[in-house]
Amino acid sequence: MTGVRLFPTCVADTVARRTVDDATRVLERLGIRVDGGRGTTCCGQPGFNSGHDGPARAVARATLRALDDGGDAPILVPSGSCASMIRLHWRELFHGTPDAIGAARIARRVRELSAYLADHVDALRALDLRSDVRVGYHDSCHMLRELRLRDEPRAVLATVSGLELVEVRGAERCCGFGGTFSGRYPEVSVAMADSKIADAEAADIDLLVSADPGCLLQLGGRMSRTGSPVRVAHVATVLAEALP
C-alpha cells in the first residue's frame, strides 16, 4: 500500500479542518495510507510575502524539519498557494542557510493535492463518485501561474458522474484574498470578490470549487454575507461528498 504525508496548512488547521478530513477520506478510499504527521506549522508564506523574511524562515523551518522525516513519500498539500511556496520559494527563503538542502529535498516531494489525484483518475472513477451539481472551477493564482496546474483539478472533478463542470467567465482572475492583502485593504479585497461572485452567479452554478482554502474563505465568506445562491467547496470536499 502506497503512503503519503498530508501537510494540513495553517489555514486548514484553524478554520478548515473539514478539508483535511475530506482529503484523507478520499485518499484512503483510493487505498493510499495517509500520514497526517506531527509538528508541522505553516509554510511561512504570510511573512515571506510581506517582506518579513526572518520570521518567515523561523516558521517555515519548523515545518521543514517536521516534514523532513527521512522518507520519500509524496507530501500532499490541499492548497495550491502553500504548495507553490514550498516548491518554488523555499529555495530562496533558505538560500545560504543550513536548511537549504533539506528545503530542496522537501520541495521535490511536495505535490498539490489535486495534481496528485490527477495521476489517479482511473482509480477515482472506479470509486463510483456521484453528485448532481453544476460547478465552476476557480483557478487560484499561485496554483495556476506558478505551479501551472490548470487541467489537473478539472480532470479530477470530471471523475464525478452527474457533475457538470462549466467554465466561468474570468475563472483565472484573482479573488482578492491575497493573504495579508485581505486585511490590509478590505474594501478593495471585497470588491474583487464581488466581481468574481457576479461572474459565478451569471454562470448559474451551484458550487464554485477551488483547491485553495484562502480563496474559498474569501469567496465563501463574501457569498455568505451577501446571501449569494452560489456556495463554495474545496475539490477534496466535492470528491468526499460524492463518495457512495
Place this chain on the structure above:
Amino acid sequence: MSAPVEDALGRPLPPGWAAPAHAPDDDALTATTFTERAHEGLGRPFQRTAIANATDHTTAALHQRFAGVDHEALRDEARRIRAHAIAQLPTYLEQWIDRAEERGIVVHYAADAAEARSIVAGICRDEDVRRVVKSKSMASEEVALNSAIEGIGVDVVETDLGEFVVQAMGDRPSHVIAPILHRTRGEVRDLFSAMAGEELPDDPEALTRFAREGLRHAFVTADAGISGGNFLIAETGEVAMVTNEGNGRLTTSLPRVHIALVGIEKLLPRRRDLGVLLPLLTGHGTGQQITTYVSVLGGPRAAQEPDGPDAMHVVLLDAGRSALLGGPFEEALHCIRCGACQNVCPVYRQVGGHAYGWVYGGPIGAVLTPLFRGQRDGGELSHATTLCGACDDICPVRIPLHDLLLRLRERRVQEGAAPLGERVAFALWGHLWSHPMLYRTSTAAARGALGLLAQGDVVRRQVPGLRRWTAGRDLPLWRRR
C-alpha cells in the same frame, strides 16, 4: 496664470482649457493613503465597468494579435534586447548622444524632475515660445512639466484627445495608454458642450470633430511642440514614437521648435531592434499590429527639406533611473510602457489608476512609484497587489513584476518603513509558529475563540482583530465532521 487660449475662431476658451492641471504641489501620493484613494475609485461604479470592458477588450485583442505567431520567442528576444540595452546603458547613451548631436539635435541631460522643468522652461525662453502643443508624454507627467512652463507664461495645449480632456478637466491621466479610461462619454460631452457654448450631440465622432477643430488652431499657432519618445536608437541617434491620432506627427513637425522629453532607459541598440519591440509595444498596448503613425525622428529640418522644426531638443530624463542600474530593481527599467500589466491587474480593475497616487498605475506603477518617489512616499504601493502574477504572464519583455514587488516589500521592512504594529505582529507570529507546540496551542485557542463567536457555521461579529475581515465578509468555519 497663462493668457487665455483662443479656439479656431479666435474666441477665448473658457477657463479649464489650459488650467494648470499638473501642479506638483497637488501630490496625492503624500497627501492620501492607498486605502483613501482606492475608496474614491470604488465609489465610481461606472469607472469600474468602463475599466473592465476596455481592459478585457484590449487583452482579448492582444491575444488575437499574436495568435499564430511565436509570441513566446518574440518576448524572449525582446527581453534579451532590453536586458542588454539596460546592462550597457552608459555605453549606448553615449553613442546615442554622439549620433544625435551629429544630426543637429541639441541634447540635454536632466538629473531630476526640477532640472527637466528648468531645461524645458529655458528652451521656451531662449526660443521665445508663447504657445506649446504637446503630444502624450508620461515622462512629462513625472516631472509635472505643464505647470512649470505655464508658470513662465507659456500656453500649453495637450493634443492627444484623452490628454486634452484631462487637461481641460484639471484632471490627471489614469492609464499609461488610455488617459481617460476613468471618464464617461457623457462627461466628455458635458465638458465639450461647455467649451463650445452649445449642446453637442452624444456622438464620439462629433465630439472628436469639436476637439479637432480647436486643436488645429493650436497646432498652427504654436511655437513649440513637446513630445515624449518610445525608443532612443543608439546606432542612429533617432527618437522613435508611436501614436494613433496624428497629433504626434503635427506636434513634432509643425511648430518651429520640437522638444522631446525621454527617459534614459528607452534606449535600443540598433534600429532593427524596432522590428521586435514595436510589434510588442503596439500589440500589448492596444492589440494593434502597428499604430496608425510610427515616427522615427532624426533631427531638425535640413536645408533641402520642406518640413520639420528649425530646432530639435531632446531632454534625457534620469529622475531615479540610473540609480537602479546594477541593483536588484534594474529590471524595472526594461519597461516599454505598454500598459498590458495594468490591463490584466485585478486590483487596478477595481480601484482605477488614480489610486496609485502618482503617474503610473497597475503593477508597474506599484513598482516604479516607490523606486522613483522613494520608500517613504511610495512604499505602501508594493502592498497594493495580491501577487496574483497575471502581470508577469502578460509583460512583453518579461519583467518579473511579482518578484520585484516582493523585493520592495522586503526592502520596506529592512529600511524600517513598515509600521510598528506590523513588525510586532510578524515577530510574534515568527516566535509562536516556529514552535510546533505553541502553534498547536495558538490554533486551538483560535478555533475555540472562533467557535464561541460563531453563529452557526460562520463568524460574523465585528470584534477587534477580526473586524478588517468581518466588516465585509463572514468567516466560514469548516469544522471537522
